[in-house]
Amino acid sequence: MAVTASVYLLQTFGPQVMGVSLVTAWGLKSNAAIMAGEWWRLFTPMLLHGSIFHIGFNMYALYVLGPSLERFYGGWRFLLLYVVAGFAGNTLSFILSPYNSLGASTAIFGLLGAQGVFLYLHRDLFGDAARRSLANIVFIAAVNLVIGLSPGIDNWGHMGGLIGGTLFAWFGGPRLGVRDLGLMLELKNERPALISLLTAVTIMLLFLGAAMALGGAG
Numbered sequence: 001m002a003v004t005a006s007v008y009l010l011q012t013f014g015p016q017v018m019g020v021s022l023v024t025a026w027g028l029k030s031n032a033a034i035m036a037g038e039w040w041r042l043f044t045p046m047l048l049h050g051s052i053f054h055i056g057f058n059m060y061a062l063y064v065l066g067p068s069l070e071r072f073y074g075g076w077r078f079l080l081l082y083v084v085a086g087f088a089g090n091t092l093s094f095i096l097s098p099y100n101s102l103g104a105s106t107a108i109f110g111l112l113g114a115q116g117v118f119l120y121l122h123r124d125l126f127g128d129a130a131r132r133s134l135a136n137i138v139f140i141a142a143v144n145l146v147i148g149l150s151p152g153i154d155n156w157g158h159m160g161g162l163i164g165g166t167l168f169a170w171f172g173g174p175r176l177g178v179r180d181l182g183l184m185l186e187l188k189n190e191r192p193a194l195i196s197l198l199t200a201v202t203i204m205l206l207f208l209g210a211a212m213a214l215g216g217a218g
Contacts (some may be wrong), residue, residue: 001059001066004104007047008055028102029090029157031216042094042211046086048102058104065111070191072118072174080200081168085110088164091207093157098218101154109158110165114143117169122176127186164203172199 026038029045049055070078089106119134120127120132122192148155173196174189 001062003048004047004049004055004059008049011048028100029093029099029154030100031094031218034094035161035216040088040092042208043083045090045102046104046107047084049104050102054103058108061108062104062111065108065115069074069111069115069118070177074189077172077174077193077196080196081114081165081173082107084168084200084203085113085161085165085205088167088207089157089161091160091211092160092163093154094211094216095214096156096217097154098216099154103157103159105154106157106161107165109141109144109161109217110168112137112144113162113164113166114169116141116172117166118173121170121173125176125178160207167203168196168199172196173205 008104019218026040027044027048029041030038051056066078069081073081086104087105089109090122091102093101116134116137119130119137123130123134145155145158145162147153148158173191175191175192178187
């Protein structure tokens with residue numbers, strides 16, 4: 001969140017200070033620029049925003065979704081999830097949408113998908129509360145995808161982020177088990193860290209391979 005806010009300040013004041021716009025120079029998802037070799041634009045759009053309202057909405061969503069996920073994922077695995085989802089969203093948008101786009105919503109949709117997977121896989125552990133929360137997550141994702149059909153919104157990016165986050169959570173996210181410590185029980189992540197890392201690399205390579213095979217829209 002702090003990194004994204006700092007980048008937004010650079011976006012705002014960069015043209016006056018450095019004489020160049022971060023958005024157009026190296027940031028937003030531009031199919032023409034990506035096809036010209038600027039592949040980093042499949043990552044950087046998740047750090048950029050078009051307005052104070054845009055960044056405010058996305059950072060609020062990150063504030064709501066992030067802490068509960070990071071608690072169980074851990075810092076580095078949560079970062080992997082965020083990057084994979086953002087990359088997947090930008091890549092699917094590159095393949096299917098000819099329009100320029102930017103914003104963290106690709107990664108935010110990935111967090112929604114990951115939250116849904118986590119609750120589903122641990123529904124027996126967390127009981128009715130998990131089932132109710134899962135229903136809310138599905139509803140929120142569906143409503144936002146419908147809203148994403150409005151002009152000017154990159155819904156392909158949202159869908160890609162949702163797919164990327166869901167895949168990472170299913171194959172690389174935490175799997176909690178209960179360990180009996182005698183006087184108390186402890187929740188322990190039983191998924192090795194290497195599996196999470198390999199999952200992240202595999203998902204990104206699959207999306208990148210699709211982009212190289214299919215090319216950009218438009």
